Structure formats: structure tokens, C-alpha cells
Amino acid sequence: MSDLDQLTQSLARNLKRWRGERGYTLDALAARSGVSRGMIIQIEQARTNPSVGTTVKLADALGISITTLLDYEQGPQVRVVPAEQAVRMWSTDAGSRAILLVGTEKRGPLELWSWRLMPGEGSSSDAHPPGTVEMLQVTAGVLTLDVDGEAHSVPAGSSATFESGVPHAYRNEGTEPVEMTLAVSVPPPH
Structure with a gap:
């Protein structure tokens, strides 16, 4: 799997998870983020790789960092990123x-x-x-x-x-x- 495929899969999984944790419907997240409902569906189904701007809008609407949206991990106090x-x-x-x-x-x-x-x-x-x-x-x-x-x-x-x-x-x-x-x-x- 390429880096882009991994990123697309991670974003799909995490967007769906965070939207669920926030209790947002597709329509609610679309309204909060300014990203269309159709685009959110495509992202959650890993059928598209959105622009950085779209990803930032979604992270902002969810109240999380883009880091968390792309790869959510609970870790120790020190986290080294190679x-x-x-x-x-x-x-x-x-x-x-x-x-x-x-x-x-x-x-x-x-x-x-x-x-x-x-x-x-x-x-x-x-x-x-x-x-x-x-x-x-x-x-x-x-x-x-x-x-x-x-x-x-x-x-x-x-x-x-x-x-x-x-x-x-x-x-x-x-x-x-x-x-x-x-x-x-x-x-x-x-």
C-alpha cells in the first residue's frame, strides 16, 4: 500500500470516528466545515484524497488538529516521530x-x-x-x-x-x- 493509500485510509477511518464521537451527522459536519456532504462521504469511504484546505476545514470543524485527524494514537508522555x-x-x-x-x-x-x-x-x-x-x-x-x-x-x-x-x-x-x-x-x- 502506498503512502497516499495509507493516508487516505487513515483519514477515512479517523474522520468517521471523530464525527461519531462528536455526534455530528454528515449534514451537521458539512454545515460546520463548509465541506459538502458528498465530499465527506467520499472521504469517509476512502474514495478520494482531499486537498489540504479541505482536511484543515474538517479538522477545525471537529475541534481537533490535522495530526489527530490523519493519525489518532494515544501514546506515552514522550512521542518520537521518525x-x-x-x-x-x-x-x-x-x-x-x-x-x-x-x-x-x-x-x-x-x-x-x-x-x-x-x-x-x-x-x-x-x-x-x-x-x-x-x-x-x-x-x-x-x-x-x-x-x-x-x-x-x-x-x-x-x-x-x-x-x-x-x-x-x-x-x-x-x-x-x-x-x-x-x-x-x-x-x-x-
Whole structure:
């Protein structure tokens, strides 16, 4: 079974499980997430591999991290995630990529990501739940961080933090790859 097949099966199993634990019907989850009922059915039946944006919307609507939605495991206090088990969420032929390194549900979902954006590429995100905070550090290149329509330049060696309850995007408008580490903290569901 390929990595993509394993990811699709894990997402199907976990989405169905978490939807059931929350007591959400297909229609209720569709309304909360903005993802169509038909798409949710396809995901739960492992007949499609949804976009990162769709997966994030579903995780947000369920009040869990994307890590938990993709691979739910109860473990010991220390959990080491080998490099080969980090989840590549998206990539392009040019070499851009986002890898979910590790996450936890303690005190609200918290995720740690490794990103690479090749020149001319970017990634946009819808608003996350109110109170969500992102922190990043750029280790190579110059990141253009767009938060609610306002662009900010974040050069290598610099860090940034922002509340991501608004539309936001990461772009590489330079000539060299952008490398960054990103942490996302989502408030626990009420």
C-alpha cells in the first residue's frame, strides 16, 4: 500500500470516528466545515484524497488538529516521530512542500510543520477558528506572509507570529527557496 493509500485510509477511518464521537451527522459536519456532504462521504469511504484546505476545514470543524485527524494514537508522555513518519501534506513538481512534523491535543491542538516554498509558489489558507495562533521562523530565503490582505516580508533568521483566524497565505516572491518551521496552536473546543 502506498503512502497516499495509507493516508487516505487513515483519514477515512479517523474522520468517521471523530464525527461519531462528536455526534455530528454528515449534514451537521458539512454545515460546520463548509465541506459538502458528498465530499465527506467520499472521504469517509476512502474514495478520494482531499486537498489540504479541505482536511484543515474538517479538522477545525471537529475541534481537533490535522495530526489527530490523519493519525489518532494515544501514546506515552514522550512521542518520537521518525523522519520517515512525518506526513507530507502537499508538494509540487518544482519542489515546494509542507510536512506535518508532529502534533498534540494537550491543551488544544498544537502542530509543528516544516515548509519549503520554491520561487514563485505559495499556499493560501482560509481563516482558522478564532484564537488560533501561528508562529514561524524562516531559515532560508525571504517569505512573504500575507495576513488578512496585508503583506509582510520575513527574511531568513527572522520569526513572526500572528492570529490566523483570518485568511492568510505564504508566498515566495524571491529567487531562492524559502525554508521555514511553522507552529500552529488551535484553542480547545468549548
